[in-house]
Amino acid sequence: MAIRTTTDTSDLRALAEGLKRRDPDVFDQLIEQYQFRLFRYLLYLTGHRERAEDFFQETWIRVLERGYQYDGKSKFEAWLFTIARNLVIDWQRQRKVQSLDTLTDPAQETPLQIADTRSPSPLHAAMRDEQDSAVRASLAQISLIYREVVVLRFHEELQIDEIASVMNLPISTVKTRLYRGLEAMRVAMQGVAS
Amino acid sequence: MNYENEQAMPANEHARAKRLIDQHHVEGLAAQERAWLDAHLQDCGDCAAFAHSTEEALRAMRTAAIPFPAGLASRTQFRVHLRAQQLLEREPRRLAVWAVAGMSWVLGIATAPYVWQLFSWVGERLHVPKLVWELGFGLWWLIPASIAGAILLVENPRDRFSDASRRR
Numbered sequence: 001m002a003i004r005t006t007t008d009t010s011d012l013r014a015l016a017e018g019l020k021r022r023d024p025d026v027f028d029q030l031i032e033q034y035q036f037r038l039f040r041y042l043l044y045l046t047g048h049r050e051r052a053e054d055f056f057q058e059t060w061i062r063v064l065e066r067g068y069q070y071d072g073k074s075k076f077e078a079w080l081f082t083i084a085r086n087l088v089i090d091w092q093r094q095r096k097v098q099s100l101d102t103l104t105d106p107a108q109e110t111p112l113q114i115a116d117t118r119s120p121s122p123l124h125a126a127m128r129d130e131q132d133s134a135v136r137a138s139l140a141q142i143s144l145i146y147r148e149v150v151v152l153r154f155h156e157e158l159q160i161d162e163i164a165s166v167m168n169l170p171i172s173t174v175k176t177r178l179y180r181g182l183e184a185m186r187v188a189m190q191g192v193a194s
Numbered sequence: 195m196n197y198e199n200e201q202a203m204p205a206n207e208h209a210r211a212k213r214l215i216d217q218h219h220v221e222g223l224a225a226q227e228r229a230w231l232d233a234h235l236q237d238c239g240d241c242a243a244f245a246h247s248t249e250e251a252l253r254a255m256r257t258a259a260i261p262f263p264a265g266l267a268s269r270t271q272f273r274v275h276l277r278a279q280q281l282l283e284r285e286p287r288r289l290a291v292w293a294v295a296g297m298s299w300v301l302g303i304a305t306a307p308y309v310w311q312l313f314s315w316v317g318e319r320l321h322v323p324k325l326v327w328e329l330g331f332g333l334w335w336l337i338p339a340s341i342a343g344a345i346l347l348v349e350n351p352r353d354r355f356s357d358a359s360r361r362r
Binding site for chain 2: 022024027028031032035036039040043049053056057060061064065132134135136138139150153154155160175178179182183185186189190
């Protein structure tokens with residue numbers, strides 16, 4: 001089954017069927033298709049490259065095990081991000097943290113470690129795009145609750161109701177966080193530029 | 195661009211423009227609001243710069259490259275295939291459990307009147323209060339589901355343990 005787009009209703013239904021059957025080809029294609037987006041989201045969410053890699057794998061295992069729960073009515077990526085987010089929250093809870101929101105105190109928050117620490121050579125590191133570094137630095141300054149909605153809205157281009165579904169929040173809260181996140185990002189970008 | 199009228203504009207117009215710039219990105223704008231904002235940005239340098247900086251910040255974020263770990267996708271595909279194989283192997287056993295549970299439900303329904311009489315007879319013989327042997331009859335019905343549930347519970351903690359150990 002070719003998965004070209006996940007917005008078409010018939011494609012979504014076919015995708016749901018494939019997930020229910022645990023069709024290996026469907027999973028291979030999905031992993032290929034969503035690898036960058038899922039990894040990027042997990043990286044922004046956890047702030048740690050290796051942890052994001054672990055969660056990336058666990059997310060797909062969970063998708064395999066719970067594939068029958070996907071109804072094919074909503075966007076697959078929203079469902080995928082929900083699973084990924086819940087895994088991160090479960091992990092945080094195991095570490096005696098109540099929720100992601102309690103990690104948002106900037107004083108306690110782990111710095112975002114997005115830079116590739118396993119670059120093949122110093123030359124490669126030196127050639128890294130300056131603007132990308134500025135963006136990472138600026139995003140790292142944004143509190144997690146705002147960073148997450150900003151990434152989901154402006155990077156992953158989810159709709160507000162989809163973000164609300166992923167984060168299990170009221171739409172009004174998502175909007176408030178988006179406005180504040182946008183403001184925070186603008187300020188942070190200016191700070192980096194100056 | 196003609197910014198001559200900028201000084202003459204009331205402050206609340208600039209505030210409205212900045213609010214609409216954000217709203218445009220977050221929720222989108224109605225055509226009327228969009229037209230008003232476009233007109234305002236034609237005349238106001240500060241708000242145009244504000245709009246530009248917002249656009250630039252978003253563009254930079256969207257185009258920022260994040261290096262994807264080499265081999266992560268193929269490692270994940272391999273693990274997913276392995277797990278799928280495990281689940282596939284477990285499927286017949288799980289089906290058998292449900293089949294046995296289902297059959298015992300059917301037998302339970304078919305024999306319900308006799309079992310009721312049996313419980314009633316034993317209750318009378320042992321001088322057990324009616325409520326107690328009726329509760330016993332109810333519990334009798336839960337036995338198949340309890341066995342199936344126990345088997346599933348035995349299987350699931352094993353999965354959870356292996357997941358937790360993998361993450362550690």
